[in-house]
Amino acid sequence: MTNNSTIRVRFAPSPTGSLHLGGARTALFNYLFARHQNGKFLLRIEDTDVNRSSPEMTDQILRSLQWLQLQWDGEIFFQSKHRDRHTAICRDLIQTGHAYPCFCTQELLNEKRQKNEKLGLFKYDQTCLSLSKTEVRKRLTENQPHAIRFHIPQGQTEFNDLIHGHTVFQNEEIDDFIILRTDETPVYQIAVVSDDHEMGITHVIRGDDHLSNTPKQILLYQALSWMVPQFVHVPLIWGADKKRLSKRHGAISVEAYKDQGILPEALVNYLALLGWSPGTDEEIMTLDSFTQKFALQAVSKKPAVFDTQKLEWMNGIYIRSKSISELAEIVTQQLEYAGILKPEDTSFSEEYIYRFIELMQERVKTVNEFVESGKFFFIDPDQYDPDAVKKHFTNEGVGDHLTQLIQRLSGLKKWNEERIEFEIRGLAEELGVGAGKIIHPARVALTGASVSPGLFEMMALLGCDTVEKRLNRAYDFILTL
Numbered sequence: 249m250t251n252n253s254t255i256r257v258r259f260a261p262s263p264t265g266s267l268h269l270g271g272a273r274t275a276l277f278n279y280l281f282a283r284h285q286n287g288k289f290l291l292r293i294e295d296t297d298v299n300r301s302s303p304e305m306t307d308q309i310l311r312s313l314q315w316l317q318l319q320w321d322g323e324i325f326f327q328s329k330h331r332d333r334h335t336a337i338c339r340d341l342i343q344t345g346h347a348y349p350c351f352c353t354q355e356l357l358n359e360k361r362q363k364n365e366k367l368g369l370f371k372y373d374q375t376c377l378s379l380s381k382t383e384v385r386k387r388l389t390e391n392q393p394h395a396i397r398f399h400i401p402q403g404q405t406e407f408n409d410l411i412h413g414h415t416v417f418q419n420e421e422i423d424d425f426i427i428l429r430t431d432e433t434p435v436y437q438i439a440v441v442s443d444d445h446e447m448g449i450t451h452v453i454r455g456d457d458h459l460s461n462t463p464k465q466i467l468l469y470q471a472l473s474w475m476v477p478q479f480v481h482v483p484l485i486w487g488a489d490k491k492r493l494s495k496r497h498g499a500i501s502v503e504a505y506k507d508q509g510i511l512p513e514a515l516v517n518y519l520a521l522l523g524w525s526p527g528t529d530e531e532i533m534t535l536d537s538f539t540q541k542f543a544l545q546a547v548s549k550k551p552a553v554f555d556t557q558k559l560e561w562m563n564g565i566y567i568r569s570k571s572i573s574e575l576a577e578i579v580t581q582q583l584e585y586a587g588i589l590k591p592e593d594t595s596f597s598e599e600y601i602y603r604f605i606e607l608m609q610e611r612v613k614t615v616n617e618f619v620e621s622g623k624f625f626f627i628d629p630d631q632y633d634p635d636a637v638k639k640h641f642t643n644e645g646v647g648d649h650l651t652q653l654i655q656r657l658s659g660l661k662k663w664n665e666e667r668i669e670f671e672i673r674g675l676a677e678e679l680g681v682g683a684g685k686i687i688h689p690a691r692v693a694l695t696g697a698s699v700s701p702g703l704f705e706m707m708a709l710l711g712c713d714t715v716e717k718r719l720n721r722a723y724d725f726i727l728t729l
């Protein structure tokens with residue numbers, strides 16, 4: 249029986265790029281597995297590739313994880329700080345006969361590779377394995393540059409993947425790979441194995457793209473006489489074209505989804521159900537309820553297809569479940585970010601912003617849509633949608649209708665929804681036209697588009713001065729058609 253409190257997992261991103269959806273889902277599955285079992289969810293930054301890693305990327309990854317509320321336990325483990333230990337392990341492996349120094353130069357290896365490829369051979373030919381002990385000692389004393397290679401034993405390497413089941417690799421298909429480069433830098437395999445051991449990791453949960461690394465890592469564990477952790481490979485995420493999700497599919501970083509107005513709860517909810525299901529029809533779930541129900545064994549073996557529309561649908565549900573004040577905070581930030589509201593501007597009261605949110609909340613799927621489709625609540629439309637113009641501004645008598653509407657509205661003593669509706673319907677009746685003949689052109693005049701929240705409530709919020717100004721502008725525009 250497993251003592252659940254000993255479960256320790258890690259998310260181990262390389263800070264060579266921002267956190268993308270695949271990484272976020274791996275982090276999420278690690279998080280859920282750990283929380284479900286009362287274990288530890290640790291974070292390791294694999295920053296050993298100094299040319300490709302950067303502290304900015306590390307910050308971005310941390311920000312994205314925090315935004316998704318995937319809080320890790322304890323201190324962050326920075327792989328680069330443990331290089332000496334990684335190097336020492338490589339030397340130990342020589343002592344125990346599991347590794348050997350390789351003096352072949354890069355040129356020689358390239359030459360061999362070219363020759364061997366023609367013969368259909370892809371592995372290192374083990375030249376340096378057959379050097380005598382005396383020869384090796386002599387070369388080492390002479391400080392001859394060398395790498396260290398791990399000697400792959402014969403046989404096969406098997407493991408039981410929690411998602412894929414029993415998995416077997418033939419060792420003869422694995423090269424005597426380098427564990428320490430000539431410049432003394434340890435390779436990924438050795439860093440990962442020694443850090444997972446050092447951190448007491450019990451379950452390595454990572455993307456399917458690491459599957460081919462696993463036999464090499466298991467062989468290292470065995471050579472080092474360390475406990476082999478349980479391996480779990482999570483299937484990748486595909487785009488709609490059934491190809492691995494990449495930049496070609498548009499936004500793939502968590503930050504890009506944030507910028508597009510996706511809420512973190514919605515992204516977490518969507519990613520959790522991408523390739524996993526609680527076994528019920530439930531689709532809207534919180535991180536806590538996922539934590540209660542999560543089981544790695546129920547993750548699908550097949551890649552999951554990412555569906556932006558579904559994510560947006562889910563996001564819409566989260567937007568509608570938020571309180572007006574919560575949304576006001578998020579949307580105000582977006583309006584400021586878009587330059588539509590100035591932080592010091594006091595012309596729009598809190599009450600105005602709350603009502604604006606209320607009118608838009610039912611209609612939007614992303615936070616950004618509040619800005620994109622609702623900016624006319626704050627600034628005059630800078631243009632009229634051409635289709636809306638054709639449909640609603642070119643009809644006979646439309647200019648005249650708008651003039652009469654302006655007159656009627658300017659006489660209003662009380663500016664509220666009911667009075668506005670009363671006047672508009674009254675005018676339509678007087679003119680003997682359907683109310684739509686006034687409502688639609690007025691909507692285009694006020695918003696620039698043919699869809700918007702209800703006209704009367706919108707006019708009530710915009711206020712009589714803005715309404716009058718925009719109706720007059722539209723009238724002038726119609727004259728130019």
Ligand code: GLU
Pocket residue numbers: 260261262294440453454455458
């Ligand atoms: N740093 C590796 C990556 O970002 C992950 C290594 C692992 O999980 O073993 O793909």
